[in-house]
Amino acid sequence: MLNINTRNLVKATVPVLKEHGVALTRHFYARMFLHNPELKPVFNQGNQQSGSQQQALAMAVLAYAEHIDDPSVLMPVLTLVANKHVSVGIRAEHYPVVGMHLLASIKEVLGDAASDELLAAWAAAYGQLADILIAQESAIYAKAAMTSGGWTGWRGFIVSKKVVESEEITSFYLQPADGGSVPDYKPGQYISVKVFVPELGMMQPRQYSLSCAPGQAYLRISVKREAAMATKPAGLVSNVLHRDCHEGALIDVAPPMGDYVLHEDRDTPVVLISAGVGVTPKLAMLEHLLKQNTRRKIRFVHACRHGGVHAFKQQVRELSEQYGQIKSLTYYEVPRAEDLQSIDYDQQGRLDLQTVASDFILPEADYYICGPRPFMQAQIASLQSLGITSARIHKEAFGSGGFAH
Numbered sequence: 356m357l358n359i360n361t362r363n364l365v366k367a368t369v370p371v372l373k374e375h376g377v378a379l380t381r382h383f384y385a386r387m388f389l390h391n392p393e394l395k396p397v398f399n400q401g402n403q404q405s406g407s408q409q410q411a412l413a414m415a416v417l418a419y420a421e422h423i424d425d426p427s428v429l430m431p432v433l434t435l436v437a438n439k440h441v442s443v444g445i446r447a448e449h450y451p452v453v454g455m456h457l458l459a460s461i462k463e464v465l466g467d468a469a470s471d472e473l474l475a476a477w478a479a480a481y482g483q484l485a486d487i488l489i490a491q492e493s494a495i496y497a498k499a500a501m502t503s504g505g506w507t508g509w510r511g512f513i514v515s516k517k518v519v520e521s522e523e524i525t526s527f528y529l530q531p532a533d534g535g536s537v538p539d540y541k542p543g544q545y546i547s548v549k550v551f552v553p554e555l556g557m558m559q560p561r562q563y564s565l566s567c568a569p570g571q572a573y574l575r576i577s578v579k580r581e582a583a584m585a586t587k588p589a590g591l592v593s594n595v596l597h598r599d600c601h602e603g604a605l606i607d608v609a610p611p612m613g614d615y616v617l618h619e620d621r622d623t624p625v626v627l628i629s630a631g632v633g634v635t636p637k638l639a640m641l642e643h644l645l646k647q648n649t650r651r652k653i654r655f656v657h658a659c660r661h662g663g664v665h666a667f668k669q670q671v672r673e674l675s676e677q678y679g680q681i682k683s684l685t686y687y688e689v690p691r692a693e694d695l696q697s698i699d700y701d702q703q704g705r706l707d708l709q710t711v712a713s714d715f716i717l718p719e720a721d722y723y724i725c726g727p728r729p730f731m732q733a734q735i736a737s738l739q740s741l742g743i744t745s746a747r748i749h750k751e752a753f754g755s756g757g758f759a760h
């Protein structure tokens with residue numbers, strides 16, 4: 356535990372962090388990449404360019420300063436960060452480098468306001484946070500190594516099959532290049548993959564949820580190609596995967612990670628809610644529940660733009676017809692002319708959980724939500740207004756910023 360003087364000094368920086376936190380973290384990343392360019396490929400350069408990683412780190416530093424008297428309240432979000440760190444291979448020896456650039460950045464950005472006393476307080480505070488993360492990460496590494504078929508770091512996988520699932524989502528079936536076993540994992544977990552991005556001239560990691568139940572001879576991910584839009588460039592890794600990563604290609608894979616997982620120890624109904632490519636972890640959960648011959652009620656609620664981008668519709672429809680315990684509900688925001696007679700969707704417009712039939716909002720259920728951040732925020736607000744407690748709501752954001760919500 357830090358002494359009271361140190362904690363007060365750290366707390367006193369909260370107003371400055373609120374105002375200048377993003378400027379500080381932007382300076383920090385620029386400084387670190389200038390002096391330690393070998394770290395660039397470790398970081399998601401898409402998140403750097405969109406600013407979301409600077410934002411995520413600024414939120415983390417602020418939240419830590421605010422809760423310096425009792426950092427244990429940050430544990431759920433630190434678990435998310437630790438899983439993300441392990442998924443890209445962060446090790447204890449990286450912490451001193453990051454700490455050195457963070458402290459130097461505080462000094463350079465705050466100028467005269469950064470007294471030696473304040474810098475010493477932040478050094479101690481950083482050390483405490485680093486110790487918490489290093490301990491969590493070492494436990495996660497140990498677990499990954501002990502898991503059946505498991506490993507740590509990067510392992511070569513061959514793309515054994517590529518299947519187009521919609522106009523923008525393609526599945527990649529991955530098998531260990533060393534001929535060894537496929538790792539066990541929990542439905543809802545993700546892997547990181549690392550590929551060479553010619554536009555950047557470097558390797559880049561990205562996370563992808565496993566989109567099928569564990570226990571197969573392969574891992575499967577399903578990737579949305581992020582096309583260029585008027586206001587933003589094309590996604591780097593998703594385009595490399597779609598464009599250059601053919602059957603037979605070799606890619607680096609980190610072991611399954613993440614704490615957004617199906618609670619298998621419960622017998623509560625399961626309500627799976629997704630938008631767009633957020634459907635992927637739900638498929639692993641759905642398939643796994645059925646493989647386990649579950650008696651739990653399952654609700655599969657999905658929203659997407661139209662039939663052209665509606666992935667896995669046939670599989671979900673067939674499973675819903677086959678298993679009486681599944682009920683599915685699909686929203687198309689803007690159905691195309693050819694969708695109008697389609698049996699693949701039920702409602703037009705945006706999903707509004709406040710108006711869905713009561714059979715889809717089961718008070719005693721566990722709710723698993725995945726999709727774009729505004730979608731998730733809207734669904735969580737609806738569930739809470741319907742009286743669902745936070746402990747029953749489980750969420751995964753396909754980006755950085757666990758501290759943001």
Ligand SMILES: Cc1cc2nc3c(=O)[nH]c(=O)nc-3n(C[C@H](O)[C@H](O)[C@H](O)COP(=O)(O)OP(=O)(O)OC[C@H]3O[C@@H](n4cnc5c(N)ncnc54)[C@H](O)[C@@H]3O)c2cc1C
Pocket residue numbers: 399400401402404405545561562563564565576577578579580581586587588589590591592593594613632635636751752753754755
């Ligand atoms: C736990 C987890 C699970 C995930 N699971 C899946 C999954 O199952 N399937 C899936 O498809 N994805 C998944 N993702 C998302 C995935 O990791 C990638 O983020 C996604 O594929 C985009 O990566 P990219 O390299 O193509 O885009 P990036 O190059 O990283 O860009 C990301 C976004 O930022 C925008 N951007 C880039 N530069 C700028 C700029 N200068 N200004 C404004 N915007 C900019 C891009 O246009 C793009 O929309 C998951 C993410 C996480 C964290």
Ligand code: HEM
Pocket residue numbers: 394397398399400402403408411412415416435436439440443445449450451453481484485488754755756757758
């Ligand atoms: C106390 C120290 C640290 C804190 C508080 C911290 C905080 C964070 C946070 C909040 C995220 C975003 C998580 C998410 O929402 O997805 C993140 C991701 C990440 N961190 Fe750290 N981190 C620390 C140390 C480190 C170190 C030592 C490294 C090693 C170089 C590192 C590398 C990364 C990488 C590569 C990501 C993935 C995100 C991306 O690439 O965009 N972090 N960290």
